[in-house]
Amino acid sequence: MAFRIRPGSEIPDSQVTPQAIYAGRRRFLRFTAAAAAGGIAGFGGAQASQTGTKLSGVSKSSFTTEEELTTFNDATSYNNFYEFGTDKKDPAEHAHTLKTRPWTVVVEGQVDKPGRFDIDEILGWMSLEERTYRFRCVEAWSMIIPWVGFPLADLLKRFEPRASAKYVEFETLLDPEQMRGQRYPILDWPYREGLRMDEAMNPLTLIAVGMYGETLPNQNGAPLRLVVPWKYGFKSIKSIVRMNFRESQPRTTWNDSAPREYGFFSNVNPDRPHPRWSQAKERRIAGERSLLESLFANRIPTLPFNGYGEQVAGLYSGMDLQKFF
Amino acid sequence: MAEGSVSSESTSTPRVSGGVIRLRLLLKPFVFLVCLLPVALLVLTAIGEGLGANPVETVTAWSGEWTLRMLLITLAMTPLRRFSGWGWPLRIRRMLGLFTFFYACLHFLTFAWLDHSFLVADIFADILEKPYITVGFTAWCILLALAVTSNSYSVRRMKRGWQRLHRGVYLAALGGIVHYTWLVKADYGEPLLYLAICMLLFMPRLVVLLR
Numbered sequence: 001m002a003f004r005i006r007p008g009s010e011i012p013d014s015q016v017t018p019q020a021i022y023a024g025r026r027r028f029l030r031f032t033a034a035a036a037a038g039g040i041a042g043f044g045g046a047q048a049s050q051t052g053t054k055l056s057g058v059s060k061s062s063f064t065t066e067e068e069l070t071t072f073n074d075a076t077s078y079n080n081f082y083e084f085g086t087d088k089k090d091p092a093e094h095a096h097t098l099k100t101r102p103w104t105v106v107v108e109g110q111v112d113k114p115g116r117f118d119i120d121e122i123l124g125w126m127s128l129e130e131r132t133y134r135f136r137c138v139e140a141w142s143m144i145i146p147w148v149g150f151p152l153a154d155l156l157k158r159f160e161p162r163a164s165a166k167y168v169e170f171e172t173l174l175d176p177e178q179m180r181g182q183r184y185p186i187l188d189w190p191y192r193e194g195l196r197m198d199e200a201m202n203p204l205t206l207i208a209v210g211m212y213g214e215t216l217p218n219q220n221g222a223p224l225r226l227v228v229p230w231k232y233g234f235k236s237i238k239s240i241v242r243m244n245f246r247e248s249q250p251r252t253t254w255n256d257s258a259p260r261e262y263g264f265f266s267n268v269n270p271d272r273p274h275p276r277w278s279q280a281k282e283r284r285i286a287g288e289r290s291l292l293e294s295l296f297a298n299r300i301p302t303l304p305f306n307g308y309g310e311q312v313a314g315l316y317s318g319m320d321l322q323k324f325f
Numbered sequence: 326m327a328e329g330s331v332s333s334e335s336t337s338t339p340r341v342s343g344g345v346i347r348l349r350l351l352l353k354p355f356v357f358l359v360c361l362l363p364v365a366l367l368v369l370t371a372i373g374e375g376l377g378a379n380p381v382e383t384v385t386a387w388s389g390e391w392t393l394r395m396l397l398i399t400l401a402m403t404p405l406r407r408f409s410g411w412g413w414p415l416r417i418r419r420m421l422g423l424f425t426f427f428y429a430c431l432h433f434l435t436f437a438w439l440d441h442s443f444l445v446a447d448i449f450a451d452i453l454e455k456p457y458i459t460v461g462f463t464a465w466c467i468l469l470a471l472a473v474t475s476n477s478y479s480v481r482r483m484k485r486g487w488q489r490l491h492r493g494v495y496l497a498a499l500g501g502i503v504h505y506t507w508l509v510k511a512d513y514g515e516p517l518l519y520l521a522i523c524m525l526l527f528m529p530r531l532v533v534l535l536r
Contacts, residue, residue: 283381
């Protein structure tokens with residue numbers, strides 16, 4: 001064996017460090033990091049600054065978590081947006097080629113008022129609110145993001161969905177000129193996602209057009225994206241150009257890519273491990289932390305429905321969540 | 326395959342001038358320092374731009390990739406010796422192998438410590454339940470066995486058994502590549518490149534084995 005731990009010295013999961021001690025340890029680590037080496041203390045390099053357009057008239061929403069925010073820099077430099085490359089740093093580097101104006105969203109399918117709508121026209125209809133949500137990636141890391149947007153339900157109602165509309169399908173822009181990642185057949189482009197109608201109409205489901213008080217950076221899905229906080233991040237499709245109201249369940253990109261691994265629902269579920277890795281815990285990326293703090297931070301337990309069970313568990317009552325994952 | 330057969334090298338080098346001897350003495354310290362360059366690279370990145378939003382993931386990927394790279398470099402030494410006639414590839418092979426093990430240990434330590442805070446039950450649950458971790462851990466165990474028996478004493482004691490055991494390095498390489506391929510979500514470019522290099526390096530051996 002590579003190592004041996006004295007019997008009895010294992011810490012049970014249930015044992016929670018008291019807040020005061022925890023905070024003290026954080027202070028100690030920060031101090032150690034600063035004192036350890038002058039060079040290391042200054043790590044972090046150039047931080048991304050907020051350069052987007054400030055959004056005005058944004059009201060605060062009650063749907064908001066008080067947890068410590070992810071820094072703007074982390075939220076905009078660590079992204080899964082394969083349209084711009086598969087490395088987490090690729091979107092921040094390459095998404096500047098995306099042109100977000102003019103931008104048209106096509107609405108079609110089982111609705112009485114289909115059409116092509118300009119992003120600014122849509123923005124004119126909606127009043128913006130800020131909601132801080134937990135964001136849990138299927139790769140077992142999580143962030144706390146202050147989104148700016150509006151409930152998807154408010155938008156969908158305007159198109160007057162018919163009773164036959166059981167699902168909404170979303171599609172990302174397809175343009176390898178602007179999205180260099182689409183030049184490679186990594187996924188079946190364009191990226192597609194979908195929600196059941198009741199999921200789409202749930203008050204938690206958001207269309208985000210901004211974050212941290214300003215317009216969405218391109219790498220985060222500008223000019224408009226979905227945010228479904230109780231589902232794994234890949235359900236929250238970015239840079240949307242099409243919404244299709246359907247009678248049948250749409251095909252979705254990651255489900256097509258690996259059906260056993262990424263289900264249509266993909267609700268955050270610590271009891272349903274991904275075939276290749278556990279989903280019981282997550283690494284929280286939040287706050288200004290020293291390198292040592294982030295390296296030695298413990299992973300935290302993942303909550304069912306990412307902690308939004310009270311609002312959404314009812315959508316799935318009677319469903320076997322191991323089967324409909 | 327190791328020191329035993331390497332000893333014939335000295336006789337095959339006819340000119341032993343002072344300069345050649347000096348270069349020879351410098352070879353191993355030089356290679357030692359080169360093998361530590363990835364560590365320097367990581368430290369410089371940490372001081373400069375930082376290790377990103379998820380430093381544990383960065384360190385895990387760094388140590389894993391360098392384990393594979395060092396392993397493939399190590400495997401390249403015997404064919405390099407055969408095709409070039411140079412003696413130095415075999416003289417540094419053991420050191421390269423031990424550096425492979427060094428990076429493999431950093432990789433395992435990252436997993437056990439930074440990911441699992443040394444929670445033994447969690448670590449073993451992962452090793453037993455997650456196939457890509459099972460394979461990766463097995464590869465590490467093989468490297469451990471090779472590292473422990475890499476000294477000249479073991480080479481002499483184990484005789485032919487030593488060679489048989491150390492052919493396991495191919496199993497470790499294959500295991501490492503399977504481990505990497507298995508954890509990738511969609512972009513298989515890099516793991517497939519490693520696989521191609523590994524197959525290329527295995528080809529000359531296959532020819533020898535089949536003869």
